[in-house]
Amino acid sequence: MAKEIIYPVSVEFGDCDPARIVWFPNFFRWIDHASRHFFVGCGVPPWHETEKTMGVIGTPVVDTKARFFKTATYGDALQFHVSIPEWRGKSFVMRYRVMRGTDQIMECDEVRLFVGRHPTEPNGIKALDIPQEIRTLCE
Amino acid sequence: MAKEIIYPVSVEFGDCDPARIVWFPNFFRWIDHASRHFFVGCGVPPWHETEKTMGVIGTPVVDTKARFFKTATYGDALQFHVSIPEWRGKSFVMRYRVMRGTDQIMECDEVRLFVGRHPTEPNGIKALDIPQEIRTLCE
Amino acid sequence: MAKEIIYPVSVEFGDCDPARIVWFPNFFRWIDHASRHFFVGCGVPPWHETEKTMGVIGTPVVDTKARFFKTATYGDALQFHVSIPEWRGKSFVMRYRVMRGTDQIMECDEVRLFVGRHPTEPNGIKALDIPQEIRTLCE
Amino acid sequence: MAKEIIYPVSVEFGDCDPARIVWFPNFFRWIDHASRHFFVGCGVPPWHETEKTMGVIGTPVVDTKARFFKTATYGDALQFHVSIPEWRGKSFVMRYRVMRGTDQIMECDEVRLFVGRHPTEPNGIKALDIPQEIRTLCE
Numbered sequence: 422m423a424k425e426i427i428y429p430v431s432v433e434f435g436d437c438d439p440a441r442i443v444w445f446p447n448f449f450r451w452i453d454h455a456s457r458h459f460f461v462g463c464g465v466p467p468w469h470e471t472e473k474t475m476g477v478i479g480t481p482v483v484d485t486k487a488r489f490f491k492t493a494t495y496g497d498a499l500q501f502h503v504s505i506p507e508w509r510g511k512s513f514v515m516r517y518r519v520m521r522g523t524d525q526i527m528e529c530d531e532v533r534l535f536v537g538r539h540p541t542e543p544n545g546i547k548a549l550d551i552p553q554e555i556r557t558l559c560e
Numbered sequence: 561m562a563k564e565i566i567y568p569v570s571v572e573f574g575d576c577d578p579a580r581i582v583w584f585p586n587f588f589r590w591i592d593h594a595s596r597h598f599f600v601g602c603g604v605p606p607w608h609e610t611e612k613t614m615g616v617i618g619t620p621v622v623d624t625k626a627r628f629f630k631t632a633t634y635g636d637a638l639q640f641h642v643s644i645p646e647w648r649g650k651s652f653v654m655r656y657r658v659m660r661g662t663d664q665i666m667e668c669d670e671v672r673l674f675v676g677r678h679p680t681e682p683n684g685i686k687a688l689d690i691p692q693e694i695r696t697l698c699e
Numbered sequence: 700m701a702k703e704i705i706y707p708v709s710v711e712f713g714d715c716d717p718a719r720i721v722w723f724p725n726f727f728r729w730i731d732h733a734s735r736h737f738f739v740g741c742g743v744p745p746w747h748e749t750e751k752t753m754g755v756i757g758t759p760v761v762d763t764k765a766r767f768f769k770t771a772t773y774g775d776a777l778q779f780h781v782s783i784p785e786w787r788g789k790s791f792v793m794r795y796r797v798m799r800g801t802d803q804i805m806e807c808d809e810v811r812l813f814v815g816r817h818p819t820e821p822n823g824i825k826a827l828d829i830p831q832e833i834r835t836l837c838e
Numbered sequence: 839m840a841k842e843i844i845y846p847v848s849v850e851f852g853d854c855d856p857a858r859i860v861w862f863p864n865f866f867r868w869i870d871h872a873s874r875h876f877f878v879g880c881g882v883p884p885w886h887e888t889e890k891t892m893g894v895i896g897t898p899v900v901d902t903k904a905r906f907f908k909t910a911t912y913g914d915a916l917q918f919h920v921s922i923p924e925w926r927g928k929s930f931v932m933r934y935r936v937m938r939g940t941d942q943i944m945e946c947d948e949v950r951l952f953v954g955r956h957p958t959e960p961n962g963i964k965a966l967d968i969p970q971e972i973r974t975l976c977e
Contacts, residue, residue, distance in 0.1 A: 433732040434746065434757070434855060435863065439608070439912070440618045440675075441683055441747065441856040446592055449585035454711040457773070467774050468712065469578070469719065469960070479579045479712070486625045494683050495735070495856070496745050536579075544580055544633050544886065572871040573885065573896070577712060578719040578773070580886065585713065593850040596912070606913050607851065608822065608858065618851070634717070634874070635884050683747065717886070718896045718953075718963065724866035731863055747856070757857045764903045770963060814857075822858055822911050 424559060426462040428455035428501040432493050442492040449485075452517050452529055455501040456480065459515075463558045475552050476537035483512065484532035491526050499526060505559050511535075511548050563698060565601040567594035567640040571632050581631040588624075591656050591668055594640040595619065598654075602697040614691050615676035622651065623671035630665050638665060644698050650674075650687050702837060704740040706733035706779040710771050720770040727763075730795050730807055733779040734758065737793075741836045753830050754815035761790065762810035769804050777804060783837055789813075789826050841976060843879040845872035845918040849910050859909040866902075869934050869946055872918040873897065876932075880975040892969050893954035900929065901949035908943050916943060922976050928952075928965050 430451050438444040460480075461467075471477040493499060500520045507514040517529040535552060539545030569590050577583040599619075600606075610616040632638060639659045646653040656668040674691060678684030708729050716722040738758075739745075749755040771777060778798045785792040795807040813830060817823030847868050855861040877897075878884075888894040910916060917937045924931040934946040952969060956962030 434735050435728060435731050435861045437856050438618070438852055439854050439856060439858040440620070440685065442620070442685065444592070444852045445621050445624075446585055446588035446852065449588045450713060453583070453585055453713050457712050461774075479577070481579070481581070481631070482584050482628060484627050485584075488623050489621060492620070492683075492685060496739075544631075546579065546581065546631060573874050574716055574722045574724065574867060574870050576717050578715050578717060580717040583713045589852060592852050596851050600913075635878075716896070718898070720898070720963065722870070723899050723902075724863055724870055727863035727866045731861070757855070759857070759859070759909070760862050760906060762905050763862075766901050767899060770898070822909075824857065824859065824909060 423504040423506050424463065425502055425504040426459045428458040428503060430455075430499040430501060432495050432497040432499060434495045437495050442494055445489065448487070448489075448519070448527060448529075451499075451501060452531075455503050455517060456515055456531075456533075459503040459505075460555075460559070465555055465558055471552075471555075472537070475549075475554075477535050477549060477552060477555075478537055478546070480533040480535055481546070482531050482533050485529060486531075487527060487529040489527045491521075491524055493521060493526050497521050508551060508556060508560075511550060513551065562643040562645050563602065564641055564643040565598045567597045567642060569638040569640060571634050571636040571638060573634045576634050581633055584628065587626070587628075587658070587666060587668075590638075590640060591670075594642050594656060595654055595670075595672070598642040598644075599694075599698070604694055604697055610691075610694075611676070614688075614693075616674050616688060616691060616694075617676055617685070619672040619674055620685070621670050621672050624668060625670075626666060626668040628666045630660075630663055632660060632665050636660055647690060647695060647699075650689060652690065701782040701784050702741065703780055703782045704737045706736040706781060708733075708777040708779060710773050710775040710777060712773045715773050720772055723767065726765070726767075726797070726805060726807075729777075729779060730809075733781045733795060734793055734809075734811075737781040737783075738833075738837070743833055743836055749830075749833075750815070753827075753832075755813050755827060755830060755833075756815055756824070758811040758813055759824070760809050760811050763807060764809075765805060765807040767805045769799075769802055771799060771804050775799055786829060786834060786838075789828060791829065840921040840923050841880065842919055842921045843876045845875040845920060847872075847916040847918060849912050849914040849916060851912045854912050859911055862906065865904070865906075865936070865944060865946075868916075868918060869948075872920050872934060873932055873948075873950075876920040876922075877972075877976070882972055882975055888969075888972075889954070892966075892971075894952050894966060894969060894972075895954055895963070897950040897952055898963070899948050899950050902946060903948075904944060904946040906944045908938075908941055910938060910943050914938050925968060925973060925977075928967060930968065
């Protein structure tokens with residue numbers, strides 16, 4: 422079984438739109454926070470440290486699929502259940518199941534890469550092999 | 561051919577993260593803006609007016625798939641090409657191709673619904689049949 | 700002494716800009732969350748309930764002053780100390796001291812109003828007298 | 839007379855909260871965009887270039903005062919009038935008047951600094967003297 426770490430979110434007034442439900446881009450903000458929270462919870466150092474030690478500056482998303490089952494509104498307490506169910510050659514799948522207690526609100530599967538700065542293009546990034554020490558911490 | 565409307569975005573400093581690239585949840589903010597911009601460009605009134613005339617309070621996303629091809633950074637001018645390639649019974653597909661000139665940055669296909677307030681649950685929403693007058697404006 | 704309630708914030712990667720420090724508009728997001736959190740902590744119901752019972756739909760800001768003393772970055776744990784040091788006729792002062800342990804990061808004083816829907820202008824709002832039951836809960 | 843540059847903003851659905859007005863932290867997002875837009879309009883290069891040429895990585899805010907006069911909602915077109923009315927030794931005042939046609943929505947005065955990376959503290963920043971070439975471009 423893949424390790425699972427829960428990221429709690431309290432939905433706030435300003436997270437909701439005039440229809441009084443969470444404005445959906447906010448779910449992707451929380452998903453990215455939950456992704457970082459997962460790595461931190463597994464013992465992976467912050468990216469500005471891994472940049473120095475292994476050249477990793479982050480884990481950008483290359484592909485994302487999400488389904489929304491129920492709406493959420495302010496005052497709701499949500500739990501983002503995060504895991505990495507699949508490791509591939511240069512990419513990995515990060516999975517989020519978002520619950521409000523026993524109600525499932527949404528789910529999302531992402532493909533992410535470990536990247537470093539591009540050797541020649543300023544502002545460019547390039548994919549790295551998955552660092553074995555990070556994978557070991559997260560499995 | 562489905563109608564296509566372009567939503568321009570200028571990427572700003574604060575849209576980028578410490579890796580100096582657009583923090584990806586911002587793409588979903590722009591996508592939702594681009595969706596509204598499409599309806600406005602087609603002549604659909606704002607949701608607080610359609611709420612009175614046809615009960616529509618918005619078009620929440622139930623399903624979204626996105627792929628990211630290239631990174632973008634501040635100073636970039638992006639063009640979100642928006643169209644509705646498919647109308648189903650109670651849902652429709654909204655498509656976004658995000659370009660920086662001739663470079664494709666990302667693409668996204670969403671399934672959205674037209675919804676109104678739920679007749680009995682406070683804060684609840686319910687799916688509506690697709691209003692024919694809106695469909696006619698957008699095709 | 701005015702009641703004080705602490706709102707904790709964990710600074711995330713996506714809250715930071717390419718200079719690797721918190722992009723300052725995010726402080727105002729957290730401040731508004733901390734404001735709601737204060738009212739909830741004092742026992743004030745959500746605005747969609749107060750709308751029905753006393754006509755209050757929110758507490759918009761009319762005036763804000765903030766000073767920034769130190770920068771914060773991702774991985775930091777911040778504490779927003781919130782209080783209402785002053786009640787005026789139709790407005791009140793909401794104060795935020797933002798700490799990272801013993802380091803003060805910023806401070807902010809806002810003037811806010813209790814508002815309801817405008818009786819005649821659609822989308823308009825109007826200031827209300829401060830509801831005594833809310834004031835009693837928050838002092 | 840100080841140079842003035844106008845930054846246009848189209849208020850979107852997702853910028854508004856359940857009270858159907860702009861959620862105020864969004865004004866600070868736009869203000870920061872308007873600040874960058876001012877420098878770009880004056881001919882100042884992006885910060886990742888000035889970092890190399892003069893060590894400037896950005897202009898963080900140390901002090902901000904804002905007053906809100908009228909609310910705005912989605913569909914509104916706003917104009918942010920930006921200028922630098924005052925240059926001090928190591929800081930400068932950036933002013934924003936936010937109009938919707940002839941209606942003033944808000945105003946904001948900020949004190950900002952030019953900063954570079956701290957010579958010894960990782961992630962630290964330090965104030966720089968105001969670069970004369972930037973000041974000349976912006977006056």
